[in-house]
Amino acid sequence: MEKQSEYDLVIVGAGVSGAAQLYAAVKYSNIKRILLVEKESGAGLINSSATQNSQTLHEGDIETNYNLEKATAVKHKSGFTRQYLQRMKSHLLGDLYLPGPKMVLAVGEEEIDFLEERHTQFRALFPGLQKLDGSELSHIEPKLSEGRSEIEKIIALYNKDGITVNFGRLASELIADALEYSARQPERVVAVQYDTSVDEIVKTDSGWSVGLGTEVITTSYLSICAGSHSMYFAKKIGLKAVSKTSLLLVAGNFYYTPKYLNTKVYTVQNPKLPFSAVHGDPDILNPETKTRYGPTTRIVVTLERGRMKTFLEYLTTISPFFGSLGAYLRIMLDREFFFYAFKHNVLFLIPGWGNYLFVKEIRKIIPSLAYKDLERARGQGGVRPQIVRTTETNPLNLGEAKLAGEHISFNVTPSPGATTCVYNGLIDVQRITKDIGYSFDTNAVALDFGQVLDVL
Numbered sequence: 207m208e209k210q211s212e213y214d215l216v217i218v219g220a221g222v223s224g225a226a227q228l229y230a231a232v233k234y235s236n237i238k239r240i241l242l243v244e245k246e247s248g249a250g251l252i253n254s255s256a257t258q259n260s261q262t263l264h265e266g267d268i269e270t271n272y273n274l275e276k277a278t279a280v281k282h283k284s285g286f287t288r289q290y291l292q293r294m295k296s297h298l299l300g301d302l303y304l305p306g307p308k309m310v311l312a313v314g315e316e317e318i319d320f321l322e323e324r325h326t327q328f329r330a331l332f333p334g335l336q337k338l339d340g341s342e343l344s345h346i347e348p349k350l351s352e353g354r355s356e357i358e359k360i361i362a363l364y365n366k367d368g369i370t371v372n373f374g375r376l377a378s379e380l381i382a383d384a385l386e387y388s389a390r391q392p393e394r395v396v397a398v399q400y401d402t403s404v405d406e407i408v409k410t411d412s413g414w415s416v417g418l419g420t421e422v423i424t425t426s427y428l429s430i431c432a433g434s435h436s437m438y439f440a441k442k443i444g445l446k447a448v449s450k451t452s453l454l455l456v457a458g459n460f461y462y463t464p465k466y467l468n469t470k471v472y473t474v475q476n477p478k479l480p481f482s483a484v485h486g487d488p489d490i491l492n493p494e495t496k497t498r499y500g501p502t503t504r505i506v507v508t509l510e511r512g513r514m515k516t517f518l519e520y521l522t523t524i525s526p527f528f529g530s531l532g533a534y535l536r537i538m539l540d541r542e543f544f545f546y547a548f549k550h551n552v553l554f555l556i557p558g559w560g561n562y563l564f565v566k567e568i569r570k571i572i573p574s575l576a577y578k579d580l581e582r583a584r585g586q587g588g589v590r591p592q593i594v595r596t597t598e599t600n601p602l603n604l605g606e607a608k609l610a611g612e613h614i615s616f617n618v619t620p621s622p623g624a625t626t627c628v629y630n631g632l633i634d635v636q637r638i639t640k641d642i643g644y645s646f647d648t649n650a651v652a653l654d655f656g657q658v659l660d661v662l
């Protein structure tokens with residue numbers, strides 16, 4: 207194929223967000239010339255990688271920080287990912303996704319009252335959600351009861367139909383499908399370029415020019431799905447929508463024990479710290495031998511975990527500098543946030559102590575857990591970029607972060623995470639086609655997914 211330098215759509219980043227956009231653009235739009243650019247050697251190797259996140263398909267039933275309205279929306283959106291996995295990728299069960307039960311556990315009277323009320327409220331939306339008491343739980347997951355004091359009561363909301371997902375593999379599958387589909391359409395140009403970093407973007411009269419090292423390409427629409435780097439590019443071009451916005455980078459560590467749980471076990475979340483509730487999960491990379499716990503909450507100053515060279519790019523994202531520092535200070539002044547952050551970012555780092563303190567957190571799930579059972583999952587745990595509104599009294603925004611300018615958009619943080627990637631890709635491409643004069647086939651989406659996509 208002749209090398210192309212003009213495109214209708216260029217997508218930056220081959221995590222689940224960029225991959226799902228490519229898939230949606232190729233299968234359901236008539237956009238003619240599309241390029242996906244990724245700086246790594248393959249798809250889904252940064253935050254979407256199975257080692258970097260908790261692999262949960264969030265559907266709203268066990269996430270206790272969602273109210274009914276949010277859970278309804280999340281169920282609808284995650285349905286597209288579920289359908290993609292179960293309808294189109296059933297042959298990859300085990301490698302790409304792992305069906306299995308999930309639950310949220312309540313420990314003590316206050317949490318039990320909360321979950322009981324929640325069950326009454328949520329069971330119409332999730333008919334498969336069962337309320338189980340301590341004795342029922344001891345048959346399903348004996349480790350939850352072993353060693354627990356008689357006076358500490360537990361219940362759980364349990365759903366046998368959970369899914370664990372390898373989101374990195376999902377990114378690869380979406381891209382492979384897009385390329386296979388486009389290979390049957392010789393009139394279209396669809397290309398994926400790995401090992402290619404976007405270093406410069408500049409507005410032109412008709413769209414954007416994109417610097418890829420020594421090469422420059424042009425595009426009518428530029429979609430940046432580069433995680434934290436999306437904010438870096440938004441700042442670099444001076445996007446007005448981010449002039450009072452900065453990033454708080456929340457990373458997390460994971461830990462392993464031998465396989466003690468068959469169920470994905472979440473705990474009741476503190477609404478102020480939704481990333482704080484510990485959970486125990488099957489690991490799709492070690493399903494027979496290990497249970498994985500976490501993530502802890504580490505505040506970091508690199509856009510990508512462990513990559514010091516992204517520190518300077520992080521500095522670009524915290525402008526206005528003093529406004530950002532003020533906002534960080536206001537976040538830390540919240541007592542609950544401060545003590546939680548201190549524990550996870552200072553005490554957890556003390557050699558020996560860190561594991562000891564984390565064992566204490568996991569004992570909420572497995573009371574009999576021994577210190578020696580726990581090992582750090584080295585090199586695991588990605589970064590979740592959280593938006594900070596520098597001028598607001600409560601600066602931390604824990605929702606989705608999607609920004610747009612003229613013929614350009616930036617996906618910083620999908621919410622709730624990788625789960626909604628397929629839905630987001632379909633919606634984003636629907637919007638892009640409107641912007642650059644192409645069409646989008648919502649009927650074909652409904653046929654493939656058995657679910658109607660919201661029409662913009």
Ligand SMILES: Cc1cc2nc3c(=O)[nH]c(=O)nc-3n(C[C@H](O)[C@H](O)[C@H](O)COP(=O)(O)OP(=O)(O)OC[C@H]3O[C@@H](n4cnc5c(N)ncnc54)[C@H](O)[C@@H]3O)c2cc1C
Binds near residue numbers: 224251259432501623
């Ligand atoms: C600890 C943790 C636990 C999580 N648990 C869950 C969970 O259980 N369920 C869930 O749904 N979500 C979860 N998430 C969130 C989820 O992992 C992310 O929301 C999702 O992976 C983001 O995908 P993405 O494609 O937007 O970003 P990424 O996967 O980070 O992809 C961005 C891509 O852009 C590329 N890129 C960056 N800069 C450039 C450039 N200049 N040029 C070219 N390419 C570039 C990167 O190399 C990367 O491949 C978790 C996240 C963390 C950190």
